Amino acid sequence: MRRVSRKSLELLSRFRGLVLIAILVVTSVVVLAISEVSVLGFIRGGDSPLGLTLGLDLEGGTHLVYEVVPEDGREPTREDMEGVRNIIDKRVNEFGVSEASVQLLGGGVDSVANKVLVQIPGQTGASITLNFGANTVGAETLEAFFQNELGRPDATVRENENGSLTVQLDDIRAEVLDAAGNVVTENEADSWREAIIAHYPVALQVGYVVPQVDPPVISDDTAIDPVPAEDIETLPTLEEVQAAFASVGRSDADVEQVDGAEGLFSILMYGLDITSTDDDGNPILGEDQRILGALREIGSIQFTSRQGTLTQWIEGGGVQEAKAVIGSTAKLEFRYRECGDALAPSNDIPWPPDGLSPEAWDSERCTNPAYFNETATEIDPADLDDAFPEVSQGTIPRPIVTLVFNDKGADAFFEVTDRVSRQGDRLAIYLDNEELVAPGVSSGGISGGRAIIEGGSFTTERVRTIAIQLRSGALPVELELIQERNVDAVLGKDSLQKSLIAGGVGLALLLLFMIAYYKVPGLVAAIALVAYTIMLLGIFKMLPVTLTLSGAAAVILSLGFAVDANVLIAERTKEELRSGRSLLAAITAGFDRAWPSIRDGNMSTIIVAIVLFWFGDRFSTSVMQGFALTLAIGVLLSMFTAFFASRLLLRLLASTGLGNNPNLFVPVRGQSDTSDSVAGGNS
Amino acid sequence: MDIVGKRRIFLTISIVLAALSVVVLGTSGLKLGIDFTSGSTVTYQFSDSETAAADVTGALNDSGHPEAIVQALGDNQFFIRTDDLGVAGLDDVNIEILKLDQGAYALDTSTVGASVAEDTVQNAITAVIVAAIFVMIYIMYAFRSVPSSYKYAFAAAIALTHDVVIVLGIFTVLGIAINAEVNAIFIVGILTVIGYSVNDTIVIFDRIRENVTLAPGREFRTTVNISINESITRSLGTSITTITVIMAMLLFGGASLRDFLIVLLLGVLVGTYSSMFVAAQVLVLWERRSFLPWRKAAATNS
Numbered sequence A: 001m002r003r004v005s006r007k008s009l010e011l012l013s014r015f016r017g018l019v020l021i022a023i024l025v026v027t028s029v030v031v032l033a034i035s036e037v038s039v040l041g042f043i044r045g046g047d048s049p050l051g052l053t054l055g056l057d058l059e060g061g062t063h064l065v066y067e068v069v070p071e072d073g074r075e076p077t078r079e080d081m082e083g084v085r086n087i088i089d090k091r092v093n094e095f096g097v098s099e100a101s102v103q104l105l106g107g108g109v110d111s112v113a114n115k116v117l118v119q120i121p122g123q124t125g126a127s128i129t130l131n132f133g134a135n136t137v138g139a140e141t142l143e144a145f146f147q148n149e150l151g152r153p154d155a156t157v158r159e160n161e162n163g164s165l166t167v168q169l170d171d172i173r174a175e176v177l178d179a180a181g182n183v184v185t186e187n188e189a190d191s192w193r194e195a196i197i198a199h200y201p202v203a204l205q206v207g208y209v210v211p212q213v214d215p216p217v218i219s220d221d222t223a224i225d226p227v228p229a230e231d232i233e234t235l236p237t238l239e240e241v242q243a244a245f246a247s248v249g250r251s252d253a254d255v256e257q258v259d260g261a262e263g264l265f266s267i268l269m270y271g272l273d274i275t276s277t278d279d280d281g282n283p284i285l286g287e288d289q290r291i292l293g294a295l296r297e298i299g300s301i302q303f304t305s306r307q308g309t310l311t312q313w314i315e316g317g318g319v320q321e322a323k324a325v326i327g328s329t330a331k332l333e334f335r336y337r338e339c340g341d342a343l344a345p346s347n348d349i350p351w352p353p354d355g356l357s358p359e360a361w362d363s364e365r366c367t368n369p370a371y372f373n374e375t376a377t378e379i380d381p382a383d384l385d386d387a388f389p390e391v392s393q394g395t396i397p398r399p400i401v402t403l404v405f406n407d408k409g410a411d412a413f414f415e416v417t418d419r420v421s422r423q424g425d426r427l428a429i430y431l432d433n434e435e436l437v438a439p440g441v442s443s444g445g446i447s448g449g450r451a452i453i454e455g456g457s458f459t460t461e462r463v464r465t466i467a468i469q470l471r472s473g474a475l476p477v478e479l480e481l482i483q484e485r486n487v488d489a490v491l492g493k494d495s496l497q498k499s500l501i502a503g504g505v506g507l508a509l510l511l512l513f514m515i516a517y518y519k520v521p522g523l524v525a526a527i528a529l530v531a532y533t534i535m536l537l538g539i540f541k542m543l544p545v546t547l548t549l550s551g552a553a554a555v556i557l558s559l560g561f562a563v564d565a566n567v568l569i570a571e572r573t574k575e576e577l578r579s580g581r582s583l584l585a586a587i588t589a590g591f592d593r594a595w596p597s598i599r600d601g602n603m604s605t606i607i608v609a610i611v612l613f614w615f616g617d618r619f620s621t622s623v624m625q626g627f628a629l630t631l632a633i634g635v636l637l638s639m640f641t642a643f644f645a646s647r648l649l650l651r652l653l654a655s656t657g658l659g660n661n662p663n664l665f666v667p668v669r670g671q672s673d674t675s676d677s678v679a680g681g682n683s
Numbered sequence B: 001m002d003i004v005g006k007r008r009i010f011l012t013i014s015i016v017l018a019a020l021s022v023v024v025l026g027t028s029g030l031k032l033g034i035d036f037t038s039g040s041t042v043t044y045q046f047s048d049s050e051t052a053a054a055d056v057t058g059a060l061n062d063s064g065h066p067e068a069i070v071q072a073l074g075d076n077q078f079f080i081r082t083d084d085l086g087v088a089g090l091d092d093v094n095i096e097i098l099k100l101d102q103g104a105y106a107l108d109t110s111t112v113g114a115s116v117a118e119d120t121v122q123n124a125i126t127a128v129i130v131a132a133i134f135v136m137i138y139i140m141y142a143f144r145s146v147p148s149s150y151k152y153a154f155a156a157a158i159a160l161t162h163d164v165v166i167v168l169g170i171f172t173v174l175g176i177a178i179n180a181e182v183n184a185i186f187i188v189g190i191l192t193v194i195g196y197s198v199n200d201t202i203v204i205f206d207r208i209r210e211n212v213t214l215a216p217g218r219e220f221r222t223t224v225n226i227s228i229n230e231s232i233t234r235s236l237g238t239s240i241t242t243i244t245v246i247m248a249m250l251l252f253g254g255a256s257l258r259d260f261l262i263v264l265l266l267g268v269l270v271g272t273y274s275s276m277f278v279a280a281q282v283l284v285l286w287e288r289r290s291f292l293p294w295r296k297a298a299a300t301n302s
Helices: A001-035 A078-094 A139-147 A188-199 A229-233 A237-248 A286-297 A319-327 A356-369 A406-425 A459-473 A491-540 A549-578 A584-618 A623-654 A673-682 B004-027 B051-064 B089-100 B112-144 B147-180 B186-216 B219-252 B255-288 B292-301
Strands: A036-039 A042-045 A061-069 A101-105 A115-121 A128-129 A156-157 A165-169 A183-185 A201-209 A254-257 A264-270 A300-307 A314-318 A332-338 A374-378 A384-391 A398-403 A426-431 A432-439 A450-454 A478-487 B038-047 B068-072 B077-082 B105-113
Touching: A001 A491, A001 A623, A042 A314, A061 A078, A061 A319, A078 A101, A078 A115, A078 A300, A078 A319, A115 A459, A115 B112, A128 A188, A139 A156, A139 A165, A139 A188, A188 A264, A237 A254, A237 A264, A237 A286, A286 A300, A300 A356, A319 A459, A319 A478, A332 A406, A398 A406, A398 A459, A406 A426, A426 A459, A432 A450, A432 B077, A478 A491, A491 A549, A491 A623, A491 B038, A491 B105, A549 A584, A549 A623, A549 B089, A549 B219, A584 A623, A584 B112, A584 B186, A623 B186, B004 B147, B004 B255, B038 B089, B051 B068, B051 B089, B077 B089, B089 B105, B112 B147, B112 B186, B147 B186, B147 B255, B186 B219, B186 B255, B219 B255
Parallel strands: none
Antiparallel strands: A036 A042, A061 A115, A061 A478, A101 A115, A128 A165, A128 A314, A156 A165, A201 A264, A201 A300, A254 A264, A332 A374, A332 A426, A384 A398, A398 A450, A426 A432, A478 B105, B038 B077, B038 B105, B068 B077
16 A cells, blocks of 8 residues: 555646646747747747747847957957947947847956947848838838838838838948949938828928018118008918929929918928938028028018928948947047138248248138147047937028036136137037038127037938937947958848758758657657747747847757767666666666766756856857757756656556567667677676 | 667767867868957948959958958958958948948947957967856756766767767868858857757757666666657757758848858757767766766676
């Protein structure tokens, strides 16, 4: 009785192991089935198959390695590296690169890391951020436009929080060539921009009022030409407004008078070009400004409104721009520029120097490096609290960067600008040793710590980049791009698909071989392997482990190790059966004997994986660490599965009808003489 | 099967193979990829089959890269290897390639700077040696119940060195035959081979450990022979299954892992062989020349 109850207790406790495995497998299946899992605030999953996190070689993306070189030639310190990492992190995030990762590489036990790895998944493409204002065009409409009208099926459009839209594309070709190899379009995006402007209507409204003017004074002085009374007292007519549009070459605009509201007109037109700079970045009068000018001529405008115009167009998001933002040192400097003397320093010297005319001297003395001196100022760039891109007020809006200093910075800024103003000198602002702008100060010192930088060549893209660079801070060191890899998303998808097929075929062959050769233990191994695979994928999703091509190889290789455990148990069980034990006893003894070699063999693999992981980041590639981590998890899990699932399943099957035929537990072709004699010799 | 008795044959085969490998490695050497030498590689996908490798070579010449090596990969893909293209060099190449085919695009580009490549060889060798040392330490610990466990550790180390050298040797010959280059992932392959080789060796050593404990008085070479015979079906079973999986990946997986998988395949084959025919035999050889508890029995019996 006691033995039986002990036995059933033993069975029960062993069932527990199986139940544990079953729960884990079911959990894994659930985790894998739900595309996005959220546990304790961690969100896992996404669009990829089974929601696994894919590496850049399976998803497409860019991998950049920078070497950190401090300017004074010393070794980078730990603080340098942390600073670099934080700044790059910030820049990459501000840049809107999703799921980018920044990590330090090359550190050992005794040495500090000196490389930074930036991985940007799926960002080999480019993006355009645009804004129609007042949400007149939805994301879906624009996506359909890109896909159908512009022939870009790869375009996807998402709406941003501020109402702007971002179009994600595989690429924007810098040059489109015709069959003969001649450049047809300089920049593909320009033609899209024109197409969008031409396609989406702009709704304008303009309201006129009768101006409150003093009645013209009639006097003897005929020099003042009296304004005819009828011209100022009536509101413009529909014809006049139409004529105004025609005068700027837009007779295609559909002008209507709003019913019951005299002097109020609504205009619908396509293709309003509001560009305020020409190709070289010089300010020009946009079409909207010219229209406004024409409308002003025919009456006094009370208000205008505009809806549906493209108010923003930023190309970027591509690898090239990301690289530019990440790699720049962003060293901001405020220098005092002492211009050449306006007047001759002494009467003996012919002035202006070098035979310049007084007019030329007036501009050269502050712009030609030959004539001015620069000295450092008290303004510490670290006192810069914030920097953001803006559009200047005024008739021609221009992109500007607004700087906000803290109190200390504001004081220094006041003192410097005060001196600049009094001496008629300049304040030169440098970014990465490149002059951004060197304005004079006309109206005394600037107090309050707020200033704008306005530059003739500034574009919206440029001010955005400058603002990001200023805000994220200056890199304390130089970055040198030493390694780069871009994988096209198509290639990644292809690799993923091939790996999945290879894995599937490999697993299927493995299962067939196991069942055919090892019979019941083979079946157990097959079940254990399937459970193992499911749990492994579940773990990969939840941790998450980034699955790379070499990682996929590690997974498939770890299947080999997982099967080894089962092979060992099956072989040992066979021997124990030969030596005359009962089936259940043979299974127990077989497992006990197989376990040390399973344990020791796998431990050595784990040691290799640890070494690989440890050394992995010296190779400035994440290939090794990914492989090592995947292999280590795979091997540990295979031991876990063998310990719980394989042994217990064998016992479970042995206690069913299958147990009456012990031959089913012996592998095919296992009758070699040596085995028998050895088994005999051992017992 | 008296495997231990035939150990001279097996050891001779191994020594000859290893010696040949060293000669091949010393003379022609491995074909190093950009991870070791620095430079750039680009894989281009062309839209049709009208472009030939010679056209691509011409385009690269025009873009200022006469040193470029061009290889056709099939499926209208071409693999190009040049000196370090740097930050902007790829654009120049792109323009010339687009003149050949409007629809061509870069599937995979990779650039490794000289400062990275410099350290790679040294790091790779260090990683392999460190892995080997740690594995030896672990074996000494795991086999602490057997007398002179350090012998097991050294025998395993000799076997794994044997495996690595022969795999490198065969790969060198293959490198010439199939244009295989050694890259960072190759080192991963070699370290995996170490892991597999040691795993396999340990399974056999585990049997020896067990049999030594069960029958301490038996002649050591007999114990080793029995242990190998007992393990042989398991070793073959595991090798066959692992090779099945590797073959499935080689046949159905992408081209990018081909060289890595070849290394693994060679590693499994050589590793299985060396566990039985090298590692265990080294133990026997060593035992015969030393003064250990088993030594007396061995001396009288042989």
